[in-house]
Amino acid sequence: MNLKKKRRVQIILVAVLGLATATGLIGYAMKDGINFFRSPTQVVETPPSPHETFRIGGLVEEGSLKVVGDAAVIFRVTDGNASVSVAYKGILPDLFKEGEGMIGSGRLIDGTFQATEILAKHDENYMPVEVIDALKAQGVYQGALEIPSEPLEMGATGAGNDS
Secondary structure: OOHHHHHHHHHHHHHHHHHHHHHHHHHHHHOOOOOEEEOHHHHHHOOOOOOOOEEEEEEEOOOOOEEEEOOEEEEEEEOOOOEEEEEEEOOOOOOOOOOOEEEEEEEEEOOEEEEEEEEEOOOOOOOOHHHHHHHHHHOOOOOOOOOOOOOOOOOOOOOOOOO
């Protein structure tokens, strides 16, 4: 093999090695940033390992919310078919309450979801898409309020009418 061919092979090998290293480093950096969403039914049917971080979402089960210490709460999240216990230490969002949608990030340890972050819906019409899909799959989603497509007409008592 002459020197030109040898040099070309070396450059190709270094480029492939560099690309493989870069891909590995990107994957390692993103491993904690990739959280898969699961419904309570999926968590009950196939529990993830205690080392896997994931997101769980559903409705906060009525009557399950309990304060257990300084800024620590336990509650159950349900999709209408199954429920999972959730433990969280921190300040809950203002709109977090029983019977409303939520998503939590964390890990399942000894059958209890240890949440590191809790997100709640931000108004009466919004629910995270993942939660809606999970509730629809269970047949318990009833839908949000319909927003009229045509503008409302002002009647005799409407704003801007001084009579």
